[in-house]
Amino acid sequence: MAAEVSKTPTRIPETLFALSRESGRANGWRLTPGPATVAVASLLCLLIGLLYLALQIRTVFADQVKQEYAGLVLEAVERAETARARVGVWDQVPHAHDAAAEGYGQARAELTRRLASLAALVNASPANAPRIPSSVLLPDATFGEMDRLLGDASSYWHTQRDTYSADMRKRITGIAHMLIAVAALLFCLLITALGMYAKRNRQLAGQSHEFKHAALHDPMTGLANRRKLFAALEEAAAQASMSVSPRKMAVLYVDLDGFKKVNDSRGHRVGDEFLVAVSRRFRESVRKEDVVARIGGDEFAVLVQEFAEQEELRQIAQRLIACVARTDEQMGMGMVRASIGIACYPDLVDDYCRLVAAADEAMYRVKRSGKNGFAFASRASEAHVG
Template identity: 80%
Template structure:
């Protein structure tokens, strides 16, 4: 049944107005705090932490190389000291024996070779270390100069090795602490991102529910709309097929008689108030699992999911008519009544998809007979 556009106006509720996108702000670009932002921040922190770790590990390797180099120098010092001890031992042997003089010369030559190896190793050091003078390597160099050189080299490189070892331990400690800090930071950011993601999902789910509710309900009265009514019909029939149980359901199609005069004489605001008030009474007059829908304008429909006999449907129709009368009397109009058509499945209509159309046709019969009443759809022949 067609309804004139002037019968009623439609107001959008405030929750839906809040969902409308507003004008862009004039304060420029703003950082949005969300999971993506946290993820980018976590990645930056991870990169910074990895860079710092790489620098610390590189420094630790450098200190390790220095420590190993110092160990090599100390090993060369020990060999030179051993050669110096042999020279000292041959000095204690009386020089009358030719073998003693030959042994001393060989020990002195060995000491010179050891010092030359030590000098080559120390002088090639990449670090700033005291060089060994070439004068000590000459044949006429005194043993006292060699002893002083070996003592100084041993003291310096022992200290250098201890310092490098301490630096390696310090670097390793820093690396361990940074790893722990980065792991803790990433864990906290991960938990934060998951929390923000869950919150965003809840917000989106809430908005989705609001949009879904708006798509299936009348924005002014809050009743189900035509789409929701047909979906409920299909759902009831599907449940009956799945569980193989017989189903009896009915649709009461209702049109408000005289409502157009309310809009024309009293204004659309009063008409909207009447529709909201009568809709609340409709919901209160039916069972909880039955559906009251606003089809459009001043047309309503009630889906009765289960009933025992036609008399029960007639009682429901009388209650709906009484709701219209009470609302009319409360608002002091004296001009609005209701015509209702009733169609039931499978008694009067053999196809549940024709329930609404059959109830609409039955409602027209009531209007042709004088309105303000109800009638059942004709039984199939």
């Protein structure tokens, strides 16, 4: 058997080449944004937005302080105007009586204190506001100067307070709009990152399936390999042990007689074409639930997961032999035939782990008996060769 093993070079499926190209592009040929990139961009946008909001909130607080300061100045102006009105009332009363003179003096002193308080408050303002001259605080200051000063101060600080209020409302509206924009942006980036993460997971799942399929199948013919065959055999045995009614299974071990001559005379390319063609016919000649595997070189195995009578196995073996003969005839070889060994469980082999080895031994008996036939792996049963 070793002399006839094909020296067919192993081929990597096109899917693996495609995965390699994609990996190369991701590693350096073409950089595509991933979930990590989107997450970093989201974090930067969030930090920028928070910095902008912090600056705007700070400005809002500053405007609020200015507005409160303007309110304090206006309260001081109102108190000064009230004191000025009281002085005006006492000024209309004749000063002949001591009570009138005393009331006027007290009102004038109150006005002086109010003006001093107003001047201290206005002149201490950090804003570039009109200052109150010290001349209005002197005893000889006229009421006209005081009235003009109080009117100007009232008008100016009312305007300032309204301006601060408008600015504060505008900035609060801007902060609200900014919060909405940042929330919308983060939501969009989050949805994008989740979509990219899901897409990456699907790609990884697809790649995992590709590699798993490549690990369990022959790269050239697409049939199951030895590993897949033994896994399917163990699974079938487990199902048979759990079945209420007894279930039988079998392995047919196929070796191509004369295949080495194809490689030697026609070349390995023709040999590969023959293996691909006969593998396709093998797959079409058995049931869908049965497993066709390429063990290596020119050796194949068929796992029949359930059968009733050995006659079914004979028919399968004959079909497999016919597949090889038709492929040989179609390609004009005239030199390739098949030897098949059959092992059944539990009728002829009491341990399913020995099915493949027992079928291999039966196949060698066929080769020693003239090849191009099949035989069962049991001394007690008839050998069917021919």
